[in-house]
Amino acid sequence: MPAVVFPPLKNDLILRAARGEKTERAPVWVMRQAGRYLPEFRKVRELHDFFTICRTPELARDVTLQPIERYTGLVDASIIFSDILVVPQAMGMEVLMNPGPHFPEPLDTPEDIKKLPQVVDVQKELQYVFDAITLTRQGLNGEVPLIGFTGAPWTLFAYMIEGGGSKTLQKAKTWLFKYPEESKALLKRITDVCVEYLVGQVRAGAQLLQIFDSWAGELSPHDFHEFSYPTLKQISTQVRQRLISEGLDVVPFILFAKGANHAIGFLAENSGYDVLGVDWVVDPAEARAAVKGKVALQGNMDPNVLYGGRGAIEAAVKRMSEGFGKGGGWIANLGHGITPGVDPEDLRWFFQCVQKYSAAA
Template structure:
């Protein structure tokens, strides 16, 4: 499989994700292909959001945009797509208006009947696989390529809420009022995620990140009950499926935003090689909690990118010192604590990336 792709020139991120010590921390940024870049906005001016996702040449182009702009400064790329292609594959309509909107959300467990009884990811999501393969070739080995999926709890919340939410009233009503039906739907989503991740790896993804963006909306008890089992299901089954086909398992990264209470548990039993951390935990404390079990990724507050070069430099130094003091034996991948936001000046991101050499 790998013979069809150019040899990798920069393996820093892969080595750090596998738990090796690296000469300096590799760095990339969540949502690095996106609206803060004028070249991305130019593409979007004539193409609808999901049209870009579904057109491999466009998805590859916008994935490559930050790699070109910041050549030599980024140590990984991430395929341009969206976590909500999974609910689409399951038979739900999703619009971007400009945020995600489900015209016909799941209001009660009875509505689960509206979902497709089976999901063939190669039929529904082949465009993502094609985009990954094309992007791997066009990267010419400059940096490795991440694939990704949303986590079941986060996808479940969107499917029930019908979009983003501040209170998650509908999604939480489901898990509290219909716990068994909720667990069944969560595992159904998890099975699709497994198929989707395996397909991405076969297409050429060199790392996989699972985004549980709404993990922090659950109490520790409810996270352990409703989210953790599905995260373990994904890591366990992706590993076994790939091993059964003699395909090397790429590093698996889990970003359970806001679930810092669970870091020790996730390091011990989630089955992921790397845990992403947000800015609401001190890096040294994160290192202490995970010990020598996993590598870490994170964790500067994205809003610091609006505060000017001095503030960015100070925050980066503090972050680096924290991970250094924590002495995580499994390494660290530098990143923001969540995705870069649309109003950031691209030159301020460049400064953040250039600080790796200071």
């Protein structure tokens, strides 16, 4: 089947920054960019449940485009509307969203792994995401690049065992400590699916890839290196190899290992990612020093500053811009996803402040 031809890209700022190049200003986007803080998204949700939107390519395209249309000229990337938990769904687990994620039948012991299919046809199970990516690339008309993503294996593993969100991750960590080999085997199965999924997203038209290890910071440094890091390395290595072997563009890889700030320098040196996302508890100048120019950085304003009024937003963006400096290789973002109560006009102000304060001298 011939490759789809997409409209030419008009704004490649984020691609250049992801490669570490000096840019005229920092590109900017926010995690959960398409979502509940937007009234236009809430209108769609009144008519369709969450996973119906994910599974209907036209709806996923429409909501992905909503922030791009609202903030034309202010935002430098789009991210496909989906959810990290489509991977456990593809692996045979039921996931509901009411309002947070809920697994009616989580994995209680390693014996439960036998309930999952041995082989996952990723192309079949997640075709709706690939179709949404292709439709969205066409709908963007080259205005900004499109980011594809997956959850990191450790984060997905934790959801599959906890059955939803958790403050302690007691069940998931019990597995790591009580059943370390079985845990590694399940992590490997999840990783293999993530690799296929990410390659499929690039085939479909994704121009960058982000891996969300949202619960990386719940692991001690030892346990992060024992259980999470090997899966992250496998993803960066194998996806890159597959893209090359298939003659596809080797797109930039972004890793957001939230809370694993102890590992920033190590990941910059060893992980194979082009960009490391950092949360708001890291000083930007310290993050810069830790990575020694080996990777670009993304982040890192506290999302709750968006509730603090325009003066607070402007001051935080100014500080952040000064901390990351004018050397390029920085993608402005929040230190985690935007939350539902934010006024969209305050986010507009955030984007405008980034354009103002991150401009190269």
